[in-house]
Amino acid sequence: MTKHARLIKEANDTTLRYITRRHFLMDCVAGLGAAAFGSFLASCGSSNSKTLVDASGNPMAPKAPLFPARAKSVIYLHMAGAPSQLELFDYKPALQKLHNQLCPQSLLEGKKFAFIRGVPKMLGPQAVFNQHGESRAWISDHLPHFTSMADEVSFLKAVQTDQFNHGPAQLLMHTGSARLGRPSIGSWVTYGLGSENSNLPGFVVLTSGGKTPDAGKSVWGSGFLPSVYQGVQCRTKGEPVLFLTDPEGMSRDLRKESINAINEINKQEYATFGDPETLARISQYELAYKMQISVPEVMNINKEPDYIHEMYGTEPGKESFANNCLLARKLVEKGVRFVQLYDWGWDTHGTDEGGSIDYGLRNKCREIDRPITALLQDLKQRGLLDETLVVWGGEFGRTPMQENRDGKDMPFLGRDHHVEAFTMWMAGAGIKRGCSYGETDEIGYSAVKGKVAINDIHATILQQLGFDHEKLTYQFQGRPFRLTDTGGKVITPILS
């Protein structure tokens, strides 16, 4: 065989390898019924007439939402592990009176808890509450700075979930399903709106607290959406994005040339097979090349003035929630669509000092109090809060009962996971200022008024970004999927 023939054979073999079972089945569909395929394609795009890929072939090209939106960007602050609403925002004096008494049987019958067994004791609020601002919102002394923000936010006091373990609950909170495989909120948003800044990813994830959330990286995964829409994790310590720097000795020009060559080949591949993942790969290469310059620049907080550092309580070079809050502001300022913060360490069972209501929780509160307040004020003074939706919350709440793991007393005060009622808040971008929606009963056990489901939160986030949550869909496995699945109601009482 000549060299030439060998090359041709190799090329043919490679091509054949690409024709997988999926491609074969897809071709079958096209062959069997062009009409059916036509309607399938039409339903593939989101409702806003633009399909997944715009004329330029860039899946991240900015797109218009369905209607004029109140929010351009979202900053989602997730306290992984679930903070106790009873020590922060949901003030229950009646629970104090029941402190240390045995929990009435009526609260336990037919209920399942992650760790509570037998009959636990009630645990009164372990914080001092006061009313703040003109809205007279109850906020505890755990968050002394945040009390000044009482009139900026809308509290949701009766959020409910149906998952009492961290992993599934976090998945539900961020993908709309307790099981793996669905796209996260940020992926849906970048799928629907694209990315404003062509040099930065549209969906950035920042973590703090030493660990990533229990549910793993799926909480910022793209699920069945093309992988170009998954969250890009950036780090505040070391290289901002892993594997982004060129190897030693490779010049930027050479890198540019090689990426151009690879993309040229990929474009031919796309022309042949039409697999959207190829497009995803092309734009990922292009973005990665641009990010080599743009990300270190935006992730560098050293250039921020001293008073900003003082305001947030940042320490450059450290992995901290404060640094992440400052970065979130910088990223939103640069047009990043969705900034997701995860702060780990809020799981206060009372098993050890760090994971306790009496010590650990207070220390976690100190870590977020200043940064969150600074973030809201900083966004506000730059005129960005008006177009940035800020969401704060955990994956569930904590019980009004004291945890008694294995029926034993714990070394520290703790509360178990609680699904029936917990507090979240939203601010900015058309959310009412100084509003409180929903109520729990007098001991904070169950929601009695203004209940909010997780997909209601998703519906509201999408609404503020200019989407009808029922219309932002993606065709997968033969049916259109959406973030809110079959539920979801926009929480209109907190919209201004």
Next chain:
Amino acid sequence: MKLLISTGSWSMFIGRSHPLLVHLPIGILLIAFILTLLARREKWRHLQSALPTVLLAAALSAIFSCITGYLLSLDGGYEEKLLQTHKYLGIGVAVISTVLYGMERYKNRFRKWQVPAVLVMVLLLSAAGHYGGSLTHGDDYLTQAMPAGLRQLTGMNKTIANAAAYTNIGDARLYEDLVRPVLANRCYSCHNEQKLKGGLRLESVALIRKGGEHGPVLKDSMPEESELFKRLILPEENDHRMPPKGKPPVTPQELELLHWWIAQGAPTGKTVKELNKTPLMMAVLEGMQPPTPIDKQEFMPEDKVAAVSSSSIAALEAKGVKVLPVGAGSNYVSVDCINAAGFNDADMQLLLPLKDQLAWLSLAGTQVTDNALPVLAKCHHLIRLDLRNVNMKGKGMSALNACGELRYLNLAGTGVTDEGVLSLRKNKKLQQVYLYQASVQPVAVQQLKKELPKLLIDTGGYRLPQLASDTIVYHKISG
């Protein structure tokens, strides 16, 4: 379950075979129609011999369909007017198929009438079939599914208005808006002018008060004594229960509503808020509050504008400027220079073709200066203007007074001075101005605030106090 319990009867049973049986005459008559036409040609003459049998079968099945249809109509629950139309058309089909059979027997005499007769038959058949479909599926079954173009063509472009006539439940009229729809849904189909079951009509309060053949059904202020309510709460097995077996029952909310209406003396024209409510009733009414329509979107001018030409968009996009409609289907556009840091005063001319459509503009971080203001002044629909970190002094800022719709103006990080800011006083619709790190003195801010008391002016520069809690780390004291 309900169907299993309900006692049937032969007439009901046979009646319910109507939807199946009707398809026989339809099919057979269409065959007869085709055969008749074909048999007129020499080549197909032999088909003629099949016609008598086919027409006989058609006539018999049509007659039998009429009988089962009549039995089914006794079952009730159909819209009277539609039912009557369908009934007479159906009988018409049975009659004409019998006549056709007769004509076939004496075909020598009726030869020239044969084709017109089958044509009439097909028309009757189609009409009867259509109204039958409307009876079972609802008379908007077909039109609902019409594509927009066809709908326009057939003049059926009226929207199906189903929205509540009130936005607040307190403003709803108890009888007109709440009780009557319940009666219309659950009762009118039997207690109307044509059907008159039990000699009772319920279409108006006067008719309700008149009662039926067993006497009055309404005793003022005494729901428990009124047949109109009593019958609704009888046990399911009771023969006097209304609505009767097999019909969708009244929901608990509707029940409470009727009870309340009768207890209030069956008023008309009274709104909910004028009447006394029990706590239970308040809960029921709360559940009936129509959802607040979501129109919390960002403000957009109502003026209709033409779409921006694609060439002017392309010219901007070539500079890296992002031009998008503010929402799908809107001609107003949002222009963002986030990827076009080099955008300068000369480039501003590119915005002129968009001056009518430009609603949101971000020039943040670009090279534009005060010289851009005259172009901005021409964008009379401008609502949001972001000039963050732009090298502007605010000279000639009064030009922005021409932007009468301006609501959001971000001047953070600009060199805009007192004079510039004060000229904004004529922008009466302005809601938010951001002046963080601008060269504006507090006095000017106060003065502007005085002129426009509702304006939110944010000069920023927030500081957080140092608190002891910022540094205290909590630890259990051992020992």
